Amino acid sequence: MLLSAMGAGLLGSHAAARAEPINPVPPSPPEDPARIALGRALFTDPNLSRDGTIACASCHLLAEGGADGRQVSIGIEGKKGDINSPTVYNAGLLNSQFWNGRKKTLEEQIDGPIQNPAEMGNEWGEVLIRLYDNPEYTKQFQALEPDSDEPISRNTVKRAIAAFVRSLNTTNGRFDRWLKGEEDPDTKLTERELEGYRLFKHYGCSSCHQGAAVGGNMFQVFGVINNYFIRRGNITDADRGRFMLTGNIEDMHSFKVPSLRMVALTPPYLHDGTAKTLRDAVDAMFTFQLGLEAPDDHKDAIVAFLRTLPGEHPELEVSPETGAN
Ligand code: HEC
Ligand code: HEC
Numbered sequence: 506m507l508l509s510a511m512g513a514g515l516l517g518s519h520a521a522a523r524a525e526p527i528n529p530v531p532p533s534p535p536e537d538p539a540r541i542a543l544g545r546a547l548f549t550d551p552n553l554s555r556d557g558t559i560a561c562a563s564c565h566l567l568a569e570g571g572a573d574g575r576q577v578s579i580g581i582e583g584k585k586g587d588i589n590s591p592t593v594y595n596a597g598l599l600n601s602q603f604w605n606g607r608k609k610t611l612e613e614q615i616d617g618p619i620q621n622p623a624e625m626g627n628e629w630g631e632v633l634i635r636l637y638d639n640p641e642y643t644k645q646f647q648a649l650e651p652d653s654d655e656p657i658s659r660n661t662v663k664r665a666i667a668a669f670v671r672s673l674n675t676t677n678g679r680f681d682r683w684l685k686g687e688e689d690p691d692t693k694l695t696e697r698e699l700e701g702y703r704l705f706k707h708y709g710c711s712s713c714h715q716g717a718a719v720g721g722n723m724f725q726v727f728g729v730i731n732n733y734f735i736r737r738g739n740i741t742d743a744d745r746g747r748f749m750l751t752g753n754i755e756d757m758h759s760f761k762v763p764s765l766r767m768v769a770l771t772p773p774y775l776h777d778g779t780a781k782t783l784r785d786a787v788d789a790m791f792t793f794q795l796g797l798e799a800p801d802d803h804k805d806a807i808v809a810f811l812r813t814l815p816g817e818h819p820e821l822e823v824s825p826e827t828g829a830n
Contacts, residue, residue, distance in 0.1 A: 522684065522685055522686055523683075523684050523685075523686060525684060526706065526711040526715040526716075527680070527684065527711065527715060527716065527717070527719055528684070528716060528717045529676070529681035529684050529685060529717065530595060530598070530674050530675055530676050530678070530681060530717050530718075530766065530816050531598075531674065531676070531717060532674060532676055533597065533671055533672045533673070533674040534597070534671055536668045536671065536672060537649065537668075539645065539648060539649060540649055540664070540665050540668045540669075541668050541669050541672045542645075543642075543645045543646070543649065543665045543669075544665040544666045544667070544668045544669025544670070544672075545669045546642070546645075547561075547662065547665055547666050547669070548560065548561040548562055548565075548666055548669050548670070549561070549562040549567075551563065552635055553619065553625060553627060553632055553635075554580075554581050554624075554625035554626060554627055555581055555625065555626040555627045555631070556581050556582065556626070558581055559580055559581050559624065559625050561593075561618060561666070564578045564579075564580075564590045564618075564624070565590065565592070565593040567593075567673075567820040567821070568820065568821065568822035568823065569770065569821075569822070569823055570592055570594070570767050570769075570770030570771045570815075570821070570823065571592030571593040571594040571673070571767060571770075571771065572589075572590045572591060572592045572767075572770075572771040573590045574771075574772065574773075575589075575590065575773075575778065576589060576773055576777075576778030576779070577589055577590075577777075577778055578590045578623075578624070580621065580622075580623045580624040580625065580626065581623075581624070581625060581626045582626075584622065584623040584626075585623065586621075586623045586624065587623075587741055587742070587743040588604060588743045588776050588777070588778075589604075589773065589774070589775065589776055589777065589778035591604070591763060591764075591771075592764070592766075592767040592770075592771050593670050593673055594673045594674075594675050594766065594767050594815075594818065594821075595673065595674055595675055595717075595718050595721075595764055595766045595767065596611060596670050596671075596673065597611060597670060597671035597673070597674060598674065598716075598717050598718040598721060598764070599718055599720075599721035599722075599761070599764060600721055600722050600723075600761075601721075601761055602614035603617070603761070604743075604746070604760050604761060604763070604776045605746045605747045605749060605750060605759070605760055605761065606724060606747065606750075606760075606761040607747075607749070607750050610667070611666075611667035611670050611671065612660075612663040612664065612667045614667075615662075615663045615666055615667065616629075619632060629659045632662065633657055633658065633659070633662070636657050636662065637657055642657070643656070643657065646661055646665075649661070649665070673818060673820070674816070674818075675766060675767070675815055675816030675817060675818045675821070676816045676817060676818075677816050677817050678766075678813065678814055678815050678816035678817065679692045679693075679694060679813045680694065680702075680810075680813040680814050681816060683699075683813075694813060695809075697806055697809050698806075698809050698810050698812075698813050699810075700806045700810075701806035701807045701808070701809045701810025701811070702810045702813075704799075704803050704806055704807050704810075705807050705810055708791075708795060708797060708799065708803075708807075709795060710790065710807070713725055713762045713794070714762055714763075714764075714765050718764035718765075718766055719764055719765040719766055719814060720761075720762045720763045720764040720765050720766075721761060721762065721763070721764045722762070723761075723762050724747060724756075724759050724760065724761055724762070725759065725760065725762050725794075726746075726757070726758050726759045726760075727746070727758050727759075727760050727775075727776070727793065727794070728758055728793045728794075729793065729794055729796075730792070730793055730794065730795065730796030731792055731793050731796065733758075733789070733793045734758060737777075737779070743776065743777070744758065744776070744777065745757060745758065746758050746759045746760045746776075747759040747760070760776060765811060765814060766814050766815060766816070767814070767815050768783055768786070768811055768814070769783070769811060769812040769814065769815050769825035770815060770823060770825060774786035774789075775789060783808050783811060783812075784804060784805070784808055787804050787807055787808060787811075788804065791804070812825045813825070
């Protein structure tokens with residue numbers, strides 16, 4: 506397969522590297538550190554929202570795993586959103602952005618939160634005026650775009666924020682060390698975790714959740730087996746998934762298969778935030794994606810494996826062992 510051949514190439518001549526449906530998280534792409542620093546400042550600045558109260562980081566808490574721990578997000582003026590906040594860690598590895606994949610790139614994605622009335626509720630014109638009013642930002646943008654008459658523009662702001670988000674790859678996690686054949690006794694996987702990984706493949710989880718992000722590279726209907734939405738009731742536009750972009754009935758309830766890299770740290774789960782624990786999410790997958798029964802012991806082993814997936818990043822202050830749930 507082309508993909509695994511490429512994976513092997515990236516790993517170079519490391520003899521012990523394993524051929525698996527999951528690849529190690531690659532390092533973030535090279536980028537000017539000044540642009541990343543500016544992107545971080547913008548990502549954490551509530552002044553980008555209309556009333557100055559909500560930053561990107563309000564719903565993507567960097568220290569805690571990159572999501573917000575709520576069932577659905579809350580934007581300016583306490584407005585409730587219609588969907589659960591995914592993590593921003595490793596978002597640069599995803600083939601598309603948002604639960605229904607309606608944006609291709611991290612740059613395009615940024616229009617959403619800036620303008621969404623239930624998120625930051627602002628307009629680009631206003632954002633740019635506020636940034637020009639700030640001498641520190643003006644200096645930083647000018648240094649990055651020395652030949653431009655318009656150093657602060659919608660495009661340069663997006664470029665800086667996206668550069669920061671692309672710098673959020675979490676490398677060197679315990680599972681990745683195992684993939685690379687490392688044998689460090691302090692980090693090596695336990696028998697239980699390896700059993701969980703074997704079961705993850707055995708039950709077919711890896712037919713959807715795969716690659717470096719353990720997801721993010723295909724779309725699938727949620728509720729392939731038992732109709733989740735009829736059981737839950739109250740169907741909203743957010744539940745309709747890709748149907749909202751394409752209008753094709755076969756895209757009804759179709760979502761981007763989410764990345765499982767950071768799930769150890771980002772409860773609650775599913776696009777509607779109804780699964781409170783990782784175990785609840787795994788139960789839902791067995792019922793609605795696989796239509797299979799499995800012993801509790803198998804499901805718990807899979808959860809133990811999922812906790813080995815997060816990698817390291819200087820912004821992260823919790824580890825899968827100390828993190829929520
Ligand atoms: C009010 C909370 C809120 C704010 C503020 C917010 N986000 Fe989000 N973010 C979300 C939610 C909710 C989603 C999922 C939306 C959807 O899929 O329809 C999301 C999705 C994303 C995604 C896609 C991840 C994936 O797995 O598909 C990225 C990247 C992202 N946000 C980055 C940002 C950036 C950059 C900003 C600031 C410009 C920002 N967010 C501001 C709540 C927020
Ligand atoms: C047919 C494809 C498919 C299979 C097979 C599958 N999943 Fe999923 N998984 C999805 C989709 C799609 C979602 C998003 C569902 C939603 O919220 O609408 C998801 C969501 C999840 C989530 C929640 C992620 C989050 O951040 O909210 C977890 C955890 C998960 N799957 C684990 C598993 C496990 C474990 C298995 C095997 C037992 C599995 N999945 C099998 C497609 C699949």
